[in-house]
Amino acid sequence: MKSKKNPFLELIQNNSVPIMFIIICAVCIPISGFSPGYLLNEIITRMGRNTFLILSLLIPIMAGMGLNFGMTLGAMAGQIALILVADWQIWGIPGIILAMIISIPISLLLGLFCGKMLNMAKGREMITSYIISYFINGLYQLVVLYMMGPIIPIIHTSIKLPRGYGIRNTVSLLNMRQHLDNLLAIRIGGAKIPVLTFLVIAMLCLFIILFRKTKLGQDMRAVGQDMDVARNAGIKVERTRIVSIIMSTVFAGLGMIIYLQNMGNIATYSSHSQIGMFCIAALLVGGASVERASIGNVFLGVTLFHLMFIVAPSTGAKITGDSMIGEYFRVFVSYGIITVALVMYEAKKRMAKSKAGKMLEDAQGKGEGN
Amino acid sequence: MSNEIPLLEIRGVKKDFFGNRVLNDINFTLKKGGILGLVGENGAGKSTLMKILFGMNVIRETGGYEGDILINGEEVNFLTPFDALEAGIGMVHQEFSLIPGFTATENILLNREPLKKNVLSEIFGDRLDKLDTSEMNRQSERAIGKMSVHIDAKMVISSMPVGHKQFTEIARELSKEQLKLLILDEPTAVLTEKEAAALLDSIRSMAAQGIAVIFITHRLHEILGVCDRVVVMRDGAVVRDALAKDADVQKITRWMVGRSVQSSREDVKIGPNKKTIMSIRKLWVDMPGEAVRNVDIDVVEGEILGIGGLAGQGKLGIPNGVMGLYHAGGTVEFDRQPIPLDSPRKCLDCSLAFVSEDRRGVGLLLDETLEWNIAFPAMQIQNKFLKKYFGGLISWRDEKAIREITKRYINELQIKCTSTKQKAKELSGGNQQKVCLAKAFALQPKFLFVSEPTRGIDVGAKSLVLSALRKFNRENGVTIMMISSELEELRMICDRIAIVSGGKIAGILPATESSESFGLLMVSQVI
Numbered sequence: 038m039k040s041k042k043n044p045f046l047e048l049i050q051n052n053s054v055p056i057m058f059i060i061i062c063a064v065c066i067p068i069s070g071f072s073p074g075y076l077l078n079e080i081i082t083r084m085g086r087n088t089f090l091i092l093s094l095l096i097p098i099m100a101g102m103g104l105n106f107g108m109t110l111g112a113m114a115g116q117i118a119l120i121l122v123a124d125w126q127i128w129g130i131p132g133i134i135l136a137m138i139i140s141i142p143i144s145l146l147l148g149l150f151c152g153k154m155l156n157m158a159k160g161r162e163m164i165t166s167y168i169i170s171y172f173i174n175g176l177y178q179l180v181v182l183y184m185m186g187p188i189i190p191i192i193h194t195s196i197k198l199p200r201g202y203g204i205r206n207t208v209s210l211l212n213m214r215q216h217l218d219n220l221l222a223i224r225i226g227g228a229k230i231p232v233l234t235f236l237v238i239a240m241l242c243l244f245i246i247l248f249r250k251t252k253l254g255q256d257m258r259a260v261g262q263d264m265d266v267a268r269n270a271g272i273k274v275e276r277t278r279i280v281s282i283i284m285s286t287v288f289a290g291l292g293m294i295i296y297l298q299n300m301g302n303i304a305t306y307s308s309h310s311q312i313g314m315f316c317i318a319a320l321l322v323g324g325a326s327v328e329r330a331s332i333g334n335v336f337l338g339v340t341l342f343h344l345m346f347i348v349a350p351s352t353g354a355k356i357t358g359d360s361m362i363g364e365y366f367r368v369f370v371s372y373g374i375i376t377v378a379l380v381m382y383e384a385k386k387r388m389a390k391s392k393a394g395k396m397l398e399d400a401q402g403k404g405e406g407n
Numbered sequence: 408m409s410n411e412i413p414l415l416e417i418r419g420v421k422k423d424f425f426g427n428r429v430l431n432d433i434n435f436t437l438k439k440g441g442i443l444g445l446v447g448e449n450g451a452g453k454s455t456l457m458k459i460l461f462g463m464n465v466i467r468e469t470g471g472y473e474g475d476i477l478i479n480g481e482e483v484n485f486l487t488p489f490d491a492l493e494a495g496i497g498m499v500h501q502e503f504s505l506i507p508g509f510t511a512t513e514n515i516l517l518n519r520e521p522l523k524k525n526v527l528s529e530i531f532g533d534r535l536d537k538l539d540t541s542e543m544n545r546q547s548e549r550a551i552g553k554m555s556v557h558i559d560a561k562m563v564i565s566s567m568p569v570g571h572k573q574f575t576e577i578a579r580e581l582s583k584e585q586l587k588l589l590i591l592d593e594p595t596a597v598l599t600e601k602e603a604a605a606l607l608d609s610i611r612s613m614a615a616q617g618i619a620v621i622f623i624t625h626r627l628h629e630i631l632g633v634c635d636r637v638v639v640m641r642d643g644a645v646v647r648d649a650l651a652k653d654a655d656v657q658k659i660t661r662w663m664v665g666r667s668v669q670s671s672r673e674d675v676k677i678g679p680n681k682k683t684i685m686s687i688r689k690l691w692v693d694m695p696g697e698a699v700r701n702v703d704i705d706v707v708e709g710e711i712l713g714i715g716g717l718a719g720q721g722k723l724g725i726p727n728g729v730m731g732l733y734h735a736g737g738t739v740e741f742d743r744q745p746i747p748l749d750s751p752r753k754c755l756d757c758s759l760a761f762v763s764e765d766r767r768g769v770g771l772l773l774d775e776t777l778e779w780n781i782a783f784p785a786m787q788i789q790n791k792f793l794k795k796y797f798g799g800l801i802s803w804r805d806e807k808a809i810r811e812i813t814k815r816y817i818n819e820l821q822i823k824c825t826s827t828k829q830k831a832k833e834l835s836g837g838n839q840q841k842v843c844l845a846k847a848f849a850l851q852p853k854f855l856f857v858s859e860p861t862r863g864i865d866v867g868a869k870s871l872v873l874s875a876l877r878k879f880n881r882e883n884g885v886t887i888m889m890i891s892s893e894l895e896e897l898r899m900i901c902d903r904i905a906i907v908s909g910g911k912i913a914g915i916l917p918a919t920e921s922s923e924s925f926g927l928l929m930v931s932q933v934i
Contacts, residue, residue, distance in 0.1 A: 252522055253534040259517060262506045269504055270518040271489060280534075 054374070055324045058341040062348065068355055069348040076347060078228040083343040084336075085218055085234040086299040090292030091316045091335045092241050093285050097162075098330045099254070100281035101261025104317045104375075107151045107166035107282065111289025112309035113177045114143035118290070119297055120181070120208055120305070124191050128212035130220065133298055140290035147173060148286030152279030159264070163327075163379075170313060181305060204305050214301030234295060241288065242332050257281055261328075318342065318371040327382040345370065412480040414439045414619045415588055420474035422455055422466070429455050431643045433474070437588070442610060442620045444630035444651065447640035448663055448717070448894070453623055456640075457590055461498050462491040478587075495587035497580030499594055501719075502696075503572050507565040511558055512547040515579045521546065550582035553616070554609040556602070570602035577609065589613065590621045593719075595629060607633045625717050625930055627656045639663055656930075657923075664894060664926040684708040684886050685854060690737035692721075692728030699724035700910035702737075706854075706888060711880050713901030713918065714890040717929055721910035722890050723764060726856035730754050730761045732769070741854065755788045760852035762843045764859035764890070766836070770843040773832035777824060780831050780842050781816060782809040785849045816845035820875055837868025844875060855879070858890045873900050894925055 049056060066076070090108070097105040118140035122132045151169055158165040185191050186202025196208055218231035248254045259267040260277045268274045293312070297303055320330060323338020346367055353362030413436040422430040430452045437443050447453050458465060459472050462485025466472060475482050478494055485491040491498075505514045513520075520543055522536035547560045551574075558571045558578070567575070573594055580589055591610070595603040603626075610620050610633050622634060630637055630651065637654050639647040639662040647662045685706040692699040699721040706712050716722040728735035731751040739746040747753045754761075763769035772780050785791040792809050793802040813827040820841040824834060831842060840860060847855055857876060861869045877900050880887050891897050897904050898918050905915040906928035913928040 247527070247537070248535075250540075251527070251535045251537055252520060255513070255520060255538055256518070256534070259506050259509065262508050266504045266506055267517075269488070272518050 052324050054322060054377070055337060055341060058322050058345060062341060062344045065345070065348040065352040069351040070355070071348065071351065074227040076344070077226075079347050080340055080343060081228055081230060082218075082299070083346075084339050085231040085238070086296050087316070087319065087343070088238045088335060088339050089241060089295050090289060090312065091320050091339060092238070092245065092332070093288035093292050094316060094320055095245055095330055095332070095335070096248075096257070096281050096288075097285045098325070098328065099249070099261055100257040100278055101264070101328065102155060102162040102166075102278060102281060103327045104163055104320070105166055105282065105285050106163060106313050106317065107148075107155075107169055108285060108289035108316065109170035109309050109313040110147040110151055110173050111140075111144045111286040111291075112293040112312050113173060114140045114147055114286070115290040115293030115297070116303055116305070116309055117143060117177070117180065119210065119294060119303055120185070120196065120204055121189075123208055123210060123303075124193050124196055126193070129216050130213075132213045133217055133294060136294050137291050140294060141287055144287040144290035145283055148283035149279060151286065152282035155282060156275045156278055174310065177309075178306065206305055208303040208305055210297060210301050210303060213298050215299055217295065217298050234299075237295065245332065253277070253280065314371055314375070315342075318374045321374050321378040326378065326385075411438060413437060413477075414441075414479060416475075416477040416480075417456075417460075418475045418477065420456070420459060420472055420476065422452075422459060422472045424455075424469055429643050430459075430472070433640075433645055435638050435645060435648055437619050437621065439587075439619055440614045440617045441636070442614050442622060442634045444634035444637045445621055445623045445640065446625070446627065446630060446637065446659060446663060448892075451640040451663075452643040453640055454592070455643075457498065457592060457621075457623070460485075460491070461496060461590065462486060462488050492583065493585070495583075495585045496590065497583060497586045497588070498590040499573070499576045499580060499592060501592050503576060505564045505572060505575060508563060510561050510563055511551075511567070511571075511575045511578070512543050512560045514564060514575055515547045515550055515560075515582050516543050517579070519582075546582055547578065550578040553581045553613065554578060554605075555612055556605040556609060570598045573598060573602075574606070574609075577606075581613070586618060588619045588621070590623070592623045593625065594622075595624055595626055603629065627659050627930055630659070631655065660926040660930070661923055664922040681707045681709060685739065685741045685888075687725075687729065688738045688740075690725070690728060690735060690739065692724040692733050692735040694721075694724040694727050694733040697721050697724040697727075698910050699728055699735075699907075702907075702910075702912055704905060704912055704915070706886060707903075708886055709880070709884050710902040711877070711887045711889060711900055713897035713904035714888060714907060715892070715894050715897050715904055715925065715929070716907035716913075718892060720907050720929075722892075722907040723858060724910070725907070726761055726858050726888065726890060727763075730759065730856060732761075732763070752788075755784070755850070758850075758853040759856070760784075760847040760850045760854070761856040762847050762858060762860060764862060766839050766843055767832075770846075771831045771839060774830060776828045776830060777817070777822070777842060778806075778809050778813045778827045781813050781845045781849050784846055785851075788850065791849075812849060813845075816841075816848065820845055821871060835864075835868075837864035837872075840864055840868065840872055841875070844872065848879060851883075852885060855885055855887045856890070857887060859892065860889065861891065861893065861896060869896075876900065894922060894929075898922070898925075 093108055093111065094105055097103065115136070118136040121139060122136040127135055151166060154169055155162045155165055182203045185204050186197060191197050191204070196204055198205055218234050221232040223230050223232055249258070256267070256272050256277050259270070259272060260274050264274050293309070296312070297308065319338040319342035320334060321338070322342045323334035323336070325331070325334040325338065349366045350362070350364065353359065353366060415437040417433055417435055420430055420433040421428070433456060445453055460476060464487065467486065477483070483494060485494070506517065509517070521539040523539045525535070525537050528535040528537070544560065551558055551560060554574060554577060556574055558574050562571070564572060564575065577591070577594070580586060595606055598606060607629060610622065614620055622630065624630060631654065634651045637647070637649050637651050637659060638645055639659060641663060683705045687702060687704045690699060690702040696719055702725060714722045714725060724733065727733045728748065729739050729746070731749050731754055735748045737748070739748065741757055741759065744757065746757055746759070767773060772783065782792050786793060786804070790802070792805045792812070794805045795802050810827055816822065817824065817827065822838050822841045822845070824838065831839060834842065844860070860872050860876065864872070873896065876887060876889065879885055889897065889901060901918045903915055904918050904925065906913045906925055908929055908931050913931045916924060
């Protein structure tokens with residue numbers, strides 16, 4: 038209790054990951070030579086693009102299920118919905134809304150499946166959801182590569198592969214590109230602020246804040262901290278966990294649609310594959326851990342992570358003369374950050390354990406003194 | 408008064424666990440607002456009785472119980488704890504059942520939170536109702552107010568002192584409007600003296616409000632201080648049901664442990680000039696629920712030293728700490744050599760061996776054959792049962808030697824099995840225990856820790872295990888430290904018995920001392 042630890046030191050210790058990234062960015066920004074206006078504009082664009090997706094990770098963390106690598110499932114649902122809408126040639130805001138509506142039932146089903154699986158693998162949710170995402174990726178490819186055409190009617194040849202069935206590598210969303218962002222957008226200085234996108238994000242934030250105070254939110258927090266106690270109190274643990282994964286998957290689906298409308302095209306076979314990894318890395322960069330994440334972590338993480346992405350390639354190019362180094366750095370850092378976060382999670386648990394031993398020893402020492 | 412219908416009546420309750428009778432014809436009653444103290448040694452059947460009363464699943468899964476439980480004169484049969492809660496029975500368990508990151512209020516009202524409707528819940532259903540925080544605070548304040556201590560309702564459980572956690576648990580039960588009977592299972596075990604006194608006050612004020620209390624504790628003076636009646640259990644039966652004013656600590660202790668003592672033993676040997684083989688100084692062990700504090704003890708070469716004491720007082724922590732299975736500190740010297748703690752391998756290298764109380768977890772390779780189980784440690788640690796080729800470059804398992812030794816121990820210990828190749832998990836508890844012993848014997852240790860060797864095994868296997876240990880000690884001169892909850896068993900085979908109480912050694916007595924003096928040591932420093 039009476040630790041004489043420097044509070045400043047403790048602050049650094051508890052936030053070592055964000056601080057490390059602030060330092061990296063602070064070093065890279067001047068070397069990269071980008072103007073502050075350009076950087077601000079880029080950050081705002083990417084924030085609008087990515088934040089919703091990252092927010093979808095918060096609810097499973099609340100329910101004690103760790104980082105939901107299964108959010109990739111939602112991303113796939115979003116992509117299928119967008120491909121269908123693109124084929125029906127419904128563009129602009131109506132297209133985006135329709136895609137969102139179509140994605141929800143697909144996400145629901147996938148989330149239900151994922152949740153049921155994770156209930157069978159309690160305590161190993163992260164690795165299980167990671168592998169499930171590969172498994173469902175196989176099903177997704179089956180649907181997109183073979184079933185779209187013969188079974189699910191696809192009309193437009195711009196989307197279809199030349200052989201007559203299956204979807205092309207890239208599906209253009211040019212006619213809905215940044216429609217959500219541009220509606221109500223305002224310009225301040227050189228930076229475009231996508232007000233509507235931010236409004237949607239704000240609504241989700243508000244929902245998450247309110248959700249924590251609902252009965253279901255309270256149950257999730259209880260289940261997340263101690264399943265047995267929650268079960269003994271009569272809370273339906275399994276159901277609550279499934280609901281949390283379903284919610285996360287649905288939000289991830291909506292988030293993916295926001296993400297892709299900003300990008301303006303779908304890379305049919307790869308857009309979803311690394312999105313989970315990057316979102317999780319961004320969340321961790323923002324100072325979240327496997328068992329604790331806040332909305333603040335999301336915004337800080339998205340800013341720092343993307344800032345690094347913007348400045349790292351040109352910094353790399355300036356230093357080594359090779360621009361590929363930036364791309365390399367991006368992947369390297371993402372995996373590195375996730376590894377560090379997982380190791381720290383275990384190490385912290387062990388540290389707490391040895392602390393208990395230390396306390397016992399201290400108590401013994403005191404007993405002798407008297 | 409006497410013709411009033413009692414709140415709780417237990418009539419002829421019996422219970423078997425797989426043919427082992429653990430409760431035999433239990434009868435007692437409890438009236439509204441009465442406080443009943445329930446005492447007994449570990450294994451006397453207190454917890455089983457409470458599990459029956461609370462409708463725990465384990466009772467139904469093991470074939471239910473015989474006899475009747477009546478509440479307000481009506482027979483009840485609870486299928487789940489929720490039924491028991493419904494009927495107004497609340498229970499505070501020994502282990503805390505609290506969510507660490509929640510405040511006291513959130514825990515007190517867990518899953519019984521008052522709710523308010525809102526827009527989201529109109530669309531998506533009741534589970535999105537908002538928590539009514541102000542009503543929650545009101546209800547928890549009222550529950551806390553029923554006790555005579557104050558706890559901070561807004562404090563998060565993980566930053567509370569242990570005592571306050573205990574009071575939070577009690578407040579949770581008190582917040583249930585239908586509560587008629589509160590069972591407190593060793594509630595003062597984790598409290599400081601002052602907190603314990605406050606708890607006793609709370610119990611009195613609850614009783615004054617008409618709530619009946621069953622109070623289970625090892626601290627006898629508390630029973631005498633607060634209860635109207637004392638029910639003493641021993642070996643699954645009620646041996647005494649007395650008014651508290653007619654009892655005192657000595658009497659209760661005698662009722663608890665006193666059984667017909669068998670003829671005095673003559674083979675106890677404590678040579679005054681024997682050398683000390685192991686000396687433990689200032690040992691602490693961080694074993695959850697069995698913490699050890701500042702233990703000093705000397706073990707004499709060639710003896711069987713018994714370690715007894717009540718559950719949760721730290722007797723299991725001693726062997727687990729010395730052998731490095733739990734985080735420990737202090738100094739341990741064996742044969743004048745210091746033994747490093749937190750390093751099981753080093754201990755084994757020094758010819759120490761350990762038969763763990765956790766048979767299935769630590770003791771056995773459940774999916775492997777008996778041969779493997781018995782020979783594995785000796786092979787790993789001492790390179791026994793290995794044939795060397797190419798000047799030791801490659802070593803091969805010596806299957807024949809392994810089979811030989813397994814057969815020998817199967818005969819010696821009368822292990823019931825189909826062959827030496829049978830899997831360990833297919834054996835019964837008693838035979839598994841014998842395999843654990845054989846495994847330790849195969850190491851040919853100089854010093855053997857045996858922890859709870861007879862826990863959960865039948866009488867026949869029990870006497871075989873004990874005589875095997877004794878033979879191993881007397882014939883091979885191996886020093887044994889045996890930990891057991893059963894005092895009589897320790898008195899049967901040990902030379903000296905140390906009693907652990909409150910994580911410390913309360914005293915060491917020769918095994919020939921009376922049960923009563925051991926009993927007094929057991930409760931001396933209970934924390």
